[in-house]
Every structure is written in structure tokens, then in C-alpha cells.
Amino acid sequence: xxxxxxxxxxxxxxxxxxxxxxxxxxxxxxxxxxxxxxxxxxxxxxxxxxxxxxxxxxxxxxxxxxxxxxxxxxxxxxxxxxxxxxxxxxxxxxxxxxxxxxxxxxxxxxxxxxxxxxxxxxxxxxxxxxxxxxxxxxxxxxxxxxxxxxxxxxxxxxxxxxxxxxxxxxxxxxxxxxxxxxxxxxxxxxxxxxxxxxxxxxxxxxxxxxxxxxxxxxxxxxxxxxxxxxxxxxxxxxxxxxxxxxxxxxxxxxxxxxxxxxxxxxxxxxxxxxxxxxxxxxxxxxxxxxxxxxxxxxxxxxxxxxxxxxxxxxxxxxxxxxxxxxxxxx
Amino acid sequence: xxxxxxxxxxxxxxxxxxxxxxxxxxxxxxxxxxxxxxxxxxxxxxxxxxxxxxxxxxxxxxxxxxxxxxxxxxxxxxxxxxxxxxxxxxxxxxxxxxxxxxxxxxxxxxxxxxxxxxxxxxxxxxxxxxxxxxxxxxxxxxxxxxxxxxxxxxxxxxxxxxxxxxxxxxxxxxxxxxxxxxxxxxxxxxxxxxxxxxxxxxxxxxxxxxxxxxxxxxxxxxxxxxxxxxxxxxxxxxxxxxxxxxxxxxxxxxxxxxxxxxxxxxxxxxxxxxxxxxxxxxxxxxxxxxxxxxxxxxxxxxxxxxxxxxxxxxxxxxxxxxxxxxxxxx
Numbered sequence: 001x002x003x004x005x006x007x008x009x010x011x012x013x014x015x016x017x018x019x020x021x022x023x024x025x026x027x028x029x030x031x032x033x034x035x036x037x038x039x040x041x042x043x044x045x046x047x048x049x050x051x052x053x054x055x056x057x058x059x060x061x062x063x064x065x066x067x068x069x070x071x072x073x074x075x076x077x078x079x080x081x082x083x084x085x086x087x088x089x090x091x092x093x094x095x096x097x098x099x100x101x102x103x104x105x106x107x108x109x110x111x112x113x114x115x116x117x118x119x120x121x122x123x124x125x126x127x128x129x130x131x132x133x134x135x136x137x138x139x140x141x142x143x144x145x146x147x148x149x150x151x152x153x154x155x156x157x158x159x160x161x162x163x164x165x166x167x168x169x170x171x172x173x174x175x176x177x178x179x180x181x182x183x184x185x186x187x188x189x190x191x192x193x194x195x196x197x198x199x200x201x202x203x204x205x206x207x208x209x210x211x212x213x214x215x216x217x218x219x220x221x222x223x224x225x226x227x228x229x230x231x232x233x234x235x236x237x238x239x240x241x242x243x244x245x246x247x248x249x250x251x252x253x254x255x256x257x258x259x260x261x262x263x264x265x266x267x268x269x270x271x272x273x274x275x276x277x278x279x280x281x282x283x284x285x286x287x288x289x290x291x292x293x294x295x296x297x298x299x300x301x302x303x304x305x306x307x308x309x310x311x312x313x314x315x316x317x318x319x320x321x322x323x324x325x326x327x328x329x330x
Numbered sequence: 331x332x333x334x335x336x337x338x339x340x341x342x343x344x345x346x347x348x349x350x351x352x353x354x355x356x357x358x359x360x361x362x363x364x365x366x367x368x369x370x371x372x373x374x375x376x377x378x379x380x381x382x383x384x385x386x387x388x389x390x391x392x393x394x395x396x397x398x399x400x401x402x403x404x405x406x407x408x409x410x411x412x413x414x415x416x417x418x419x420x421x422x423x424x425x426x427x428x429x430x431x432x433x434x435x436x437x438x439x440x441x442x443x444x445x446x447x448x449x450x451x452x453x454x455x456x457x458x459x460x461x462x463x464x465x466x467x468x469x470x471x472x473x474x475x476x477x478x479x480x481x482x483x484x485x486x487x488x489x490x491x492x493x494x495x496x497x498x499x500x501x502x503x504x505x506x507x508x509x510x511x512x513x514x515x516x517x518x519x520x521x522x523x524x525x526x527x528x529x530x531x532x533x534x535x536x537x538x539x540x541x542x543x544x545x546x547x548x549x550x551x552x553x554x555x556x557x558x559x560x561x562x563x564x565x566x567x568x569x570x571x572x573x574x575x576x577x578x579x580x581x582x583x584x585x586x587x588x589x590x591x592x593x594x595x596x597x598x599x600x601x602x603x604x605x606x607x608x609x610x611x612x613x614x615x616x617x618x619x620x621x622x623x624x625x626x627x628x629x630x631x632x633x634x635x636x637x638x639x640x641x642x643x644x645x646x647x648x649x650x651x652x653x654x655x656x657x658x659x660x
Contacts, residue, residue: 148504173510181503214446218474317510
């Protein structure tokens with residue numbers, strides 16, 4: 001056990017990312033049942049959807065993740081989540097403000113996800129119990145810094161607070177690497193996107209399994225096309241490239257006025273495509289770790305594979321240490 | 331020993347990045363003497379400078395690193411480097427073409443640095459002996475993918491070729507993490523930038539030591555200001571933000587025509603600033619791992635600290651494995 005697993009009361013140091021529209025009650029519950037901690041993604045604040053997903057968590061201990069700037073528009077959703085007595089609340093993307101105190105007054109563990117070292121210091125000062133250092137490899141919204149250099153810098157900046165690594169981790173090698181960087185656990189989204197219990201469309205799961213991280217990109221394009229008014233900030237949306245993003249990305253770069261003229265039409269087209277499962281048009285919102293996801297499977301199998309892979313990687317460490325032992329100075 | 335250390339004949343799986351204008355003969359030699367492998371950075375092809383730096387390597391085994399598209403303009407520089415009988419030639423940024431065969435015919439180890447999985451497959455097919463998977467955290471030129479997800483994907487793509495991780499690694503925790511990801515070694519630039527033997531300006535070293543990776547950015551701005559005509563490609567320049575980049579970045583984004591009108595003047599200003607050591611104007615070209623560099627010191631001390639830190643991190647792995655052991659299924 002580490003302080004993180006003790007704090008959260010979990011067996012494996014493995015958290016499910018609260019992916020909007022993907023991490024529902026069943027996926028969160030399945031992750032927790034397998035020994036990690038599942039998070040329901042509250043996304044952009046559909047009250048009925050959130051209530052329905054929370055009621056589908058099958059009595060498992062789970063957390064709820066919010067997009068902070070969106071929560072500020074409907075702060076009552078935090079009351080609703082806290083009334084559910086979650087194991088933790090995760091806040092990301094924006095100043096936590098009074099939400100931090102509200103979560104702590106409720107006796108619920110407060111996890112702050114950050115994308116820069118200076119944000120980690122601010123979140124620690126605001127009272128976060130756990131810091132998630134999220135690298136820009138992550139699918140969906142994330143920052144511009146990479147996981148490899150961000151995690152140890154955040155560990156140093158907020159010690160002794162426990163740090164969880166996120167972004168680009170979808171197999172046991174990545175978990176072992178995160179632990180070497182000083183993280184006490186990991187938060188994974190893309191690794192669980194194609195799970196049986198995920199709410200992603202079957203065709204989106206199929207495309208993720210077939211994809212390479214080479215084929216992801218970070219851009220405001222799909223937020224504009226979904227009509228999401230993300231505020232200015234050090235974050236962007238990572239998704240798989242598709243026919244629409246290639247076509248519009250090129251044309252709108254060459255003819256900026258075309259974007260203004262076409263936006264409403266393209267938004268309607270995208271909304272229909274999402275319903276129809278047309279992912280040449282609708283986005284598959286996944287991260288660079290897509291290379292490491294090879295199949296759809298139950299969440300329990302993903303948790304087991306991740307932790308066995310981590311054990312295998314860590315088990316190699318002792319042999320490696322002996323190989324590269326630094327010579328003693330005399 | 332791993333296949334990589336055996337192949338290169340080195341004690342530590344630690345390579346010095348061939349930083350243009352920074353990794354000269356003395357720094358390369360000091361890195362090799364300490365048990366790693368130093369690389370002289372041939373940069374943009376100053377023949378006399380390269381000859382002078384190669385002659386300053388004090389009889390140590392070293393490698394030479396080229397920017398492939400630049401080498402194509404002066405291919406005779408590869409003849410010159412091979413005549414020096416280097417331990418390895420590292421090629422990055424562009425199609426290796428006939429250079430690959432030339433290096434191999436000379437009996438010299440060919441190391442290809444790539445920024446995407448598909449480039450790794452191409453480099454392996456072209457005959458590279460070692461692949462460096464370079465994440466975008468790296469200082470100077472690098473790709474858009476992050477080290478954490480890129481390295482294991484490249485390891486899988488080119489197995490059994492040895493893979494070296496680069497980008498965002500500047501302490502022992504990062505080396506241990508890279509080994510967990512399946513890399514057989516690391517290539518570090520920012521970690522050595524502030525070394526006594528580095529050719530960087532003392533004021534640039536001071537700024538790097540004081541900087542956070544939060545304050546780096548990736549942009550073509552400083553290439554334009556240095557008059558370097560990098561071809562279109564999946565790479566960009568990472569450097570510390572400074573007064574000039576903040577000022578011009580904002581103005582040229584708001585008034586694109588200003589860039590055209592001012593470029594020549596600003597290029598002259600920057601050239602003078604580099605000579606004068608004015609780094610409010612000239613760039614400090616360093617990576618996101620800046621948070622992890624806390625002092626200037628001899629390269630030998632950096633190598634020792636990196637490898638001792640790696641041993642310490644790997645030494646924790648056995649204890650962690652026992653903590654998170656996956657329960658046996660009955």
C-alpha cells in the first residue's frame with residue numbers, strides 16, 4: 001500500500017479517467033470492482049444523465065469527475081454528486097475556487113488534475129488531497145506539457161502530496177514508468193475507452209483499437225464543431241484524425257472566412273453523424289496511447305492486464321539495477 | 331549489459347544529445363569518459379567548426395549527430411565524420427536516403443532518431459542499428475508526440491532493435507521510467523546543457539537552471555529569427571519563452587503583415603544579441619525537463635547523478651511490486 005491506495009481504499013493504484021460520455025456508471029463500477037477506482041465523467045453537465053449513471057454504479061465505491069469551468073455554470077451538480085457520497089471528486093480545467101472547500105467540508109477526497117507545475121502548486125495551496133499531473137498525450141482535453149517531464153517536476157513541487165500520472169499510459173509498462181517518476185498511481189482513459197462497459201459507440205471502439213497515436217491531433221476544431229465553448233486556457237482537445245478533420249482543417253486554414261460561413265452546417269452534420277455512428281465525421285476522442293490498445297475487452301481484464309504488465313516491468317528492474325550499478329568511488 | 335551497451339561499448343545506457351552549438355568536442359568527450367556516449371552536434375554544417383570540435387574530443391570514443399536535411403546540402407561532412415572513425419552516427423529529421431548505406435559500409439553504428447511510430451518502421455527498414463524515439467518534450471527540434479506513449483509503441487514496432495528514449499529525461503527517475511517502457515537507454519540534452527563543458531553561453535546556462543518546463547514553447551519563431559529554413563515536417567523548435575518571443579509572438583499573431591516587414595530587422599537584432607549574451611532576445615534552446623536541472627556542474631557529475639538516481643528509482647521497484655501484486659486466480 002502507498003499513501004494513495006490507503007487514502008482511496010483501493011487495491012491497485014489505477015484510476016479510470018472521467019471521460020465525458022464514455023465513463024458512465026457501469027464502466028466506473030467495473031473498474032472499482034476490479035481493484036482500481038472508477039470515475040463517472042460528469043462532462044458538460046447533463047443532470048439527468050449524471051443521475052442515471054450514478055444510479056448504475058451497482059453499489060461500488062466510485063468517484064465523479066467534473067470540468068471545473070462547466071461545473072461553475074451548474075454548481076448544483078456538485079451537490080448532487082456529493083449527496084451520492086463518492087470516494088473522491090476530481091476537478092480539472094479551471095480555478096477550483098469554492099468547490100475545493102465544499103468537497104473537503106463534505107469529507108470527500110479532493111483530486112485536482114493539472115497540466116503545468118505552477119497549477120500543481122496552486123491546487124496544493126487550495127487544499128487538494130491528490131494531484132493528477134496530466135500530460136498532453138491524453139485523449140480529450142489536456143495541456144501542452146508531456147507526461148515524462150511533468151510528473152517528476154510536479155512530484156517535487158507538491159511533496160509530500162501524492163501525485164497520479166495521466167496521459168499516454170495504457171499498459172503496464174507505462175504504470176511502472178509512472179511509479180519510477182515518483183507518481184503513486186496512474187489515471188487512464190484511452191486504455192478503457194474500448195472496454196465492453198464503455199459508453200463509446202462500437203464503431204468508435206473499433207477505430208481506436210485500429211489506430212496509432214501518430215494519427216491523433218490536438219486542435220479546437222472538434223470543440224467548435226460540437227458547439228462547446230471552452231474558455232481560453234492552456235488546454236486543447238486530442239482526438240483521432242478523420243476524414244472531416246483532414247478536410248476542414250486544410251480548407252479552414254487556407255480560407256478562414258469559410259469557417260465562419262460553414263460552421264453551423266458542419267455542426268448539424270456532426271451531430272447527425274454522432275447519432276449515426278459515422279466516425280468519418282464524428283470524432284473518436286482518444287489519446288496517443290492508442291498504439292497500446294489492441295482489443296475490446298471487459299474492464300476487469302484491462303485492469304488485470306495493466307497490473308500484471310506493471311508487475312512484469314517492475315520485476316525486470318532489479319536485474320537492470322545490477323547491470324548498470326554505478327561504480328563506487330574510492 | 332544490454333544489447334545497446336554492448337553494441338556501443340559503453341558502461342551506462344546514457345547518450346548525450348548532439349545539441350547544435352552546445353554539444354562540442356569537450357562535452358562529448360567528458361560524457362564518454364564518464365561512461366556514457368557523447369555526441370558532437372554537427373548542427374547546420376559549419377565545416378571548420380565541426381573539424382575543430384572533432385579534434386577536441388581528447389581521444390575519447392564519441393558519436394556525431396547530423397540534421398539529415400541539412401547534411402544533404404553538404405554531404406561531404408559525413409565523409410569527414412566517418413574519417414574520424416566515430417562510434418556511431420546519429421541522423422535525425424528527414425529521410426536518411428543513401429546516408430544509411432554509407433554509414434553501414436563504413437562499419438559505423440547507425441542510430442536513427444524518429445518522432446513517430448511510422449518513422450521508426452521506416453528507419454528500421456532502412457537499416458538503422460538503433461532507434462531513438464524522441465518525444466516532443468525535447469529541447470530544440472522535436473516532434474509532436476510525447477515520450478511516454480511513443481517509446482513503448484516504437485519498442486513494439488521495431489523489436490528486436492534496441493530503442494533509446496529521448497525527450498523530457500533529465501534525472502535518474504526519467505532513465506528508470508524509460509527502461510520500464512522498454513527502452514534500452516536514454517538520450518539527454520537539457521540535462522547536459524548547463525554543464526561546465528557545454529558550449530552554451532554562461533547566461534543561457536543560468537537561465538536554464540532557473541527555468542521551469544512550464545515556460546518552454548514550441549514554435550517556428552526562433553528558426554525564422556535565426557534565418558534557418560527548416561523544411562515542412564512533423565517537428566518544431568522548443569525553447570524557453572523570453573521577452574522577444576512574448577513580444578513578437580503576440581504582435582505577429584495580431585498583425586501578420588508586421589512579420590514580413592520586421593523580419594530582417596529582428597534577425598539582425600537576434601544575431602547581435604547572441605553574441606552579446608542577451609537572452610531576453612536570443613533563445614535558450616532547452617526542453618521541458620528544465621524543471622529537473624538545478625545547477626551547473628561537470629558532465630561527469632551529471633552522469634554520476636543520473637545513474638545513481640536511476641539505481642535508486644529501480645531499487646524501489648521490487649518493494650512496489652510486492653505491494654501491488656496481482657492476486658492469483660484460482
